[in-house]
Amino acid sequence: MTLVFAIVVGGHVLKPHGAAARDADGRYANSPLHSWFESLHSGKGPCCSDADGTALSDVDWEAKDGHYRVRIEGQWWDVPDDAVITEPNRAGRTMVWPVYYRSVDTSLRVEIRCFMPGTMT
Template identity: 35%
Template structure:
């Protein structure tokens, strides 16, 4: 069974409230990442590098918004509940990672419409410390 380290509803706040200002200002070229409460904390096996023209990373995330909500509520992800998604280079956050874990912010929308396809808003490898 696959498990993911999804944050609780209060995300990083309970563990490291001193990081709140840092999380609040995180941005990629795509725009603000929001705060850390909606970031997924990935294990090393849940992300990888690749050598594509517009994407140098891939991440494993829940396939749908409903699965993301279930995982956020502590339910284990089963095989088939997640998928590999390319991270657009514009989503890469390049400043020092004060959290020291790999973080990804996922949207399940396109414009103003909700979809069941994950889109990567921001990505920060844990190795960028």
């Protein structure tokens, strides 16, 4: 019984947390781009909303050898080609939708669910 409890609790603690909407205070609900953000999809699935994405400064992303890379928490991560949003960027700023995997005794792992390049201006 104790082993089963430990497995259930350990599985819950170590499982990746899904991308849930974080617009708890409703600040993005009236944005003119709200429904556009909600409709964004990459080859990896829906990106969720603007509240779930993270805007990047130009120094925190780059195109290298025909692929994108982003800097998250001081480390460079390759953006999978199927995570790149190919439709025009209405927001103008570079955005990434990372999924974080953290657990005890292992290093951080990040999966890029969606990436939308900006204008690099």
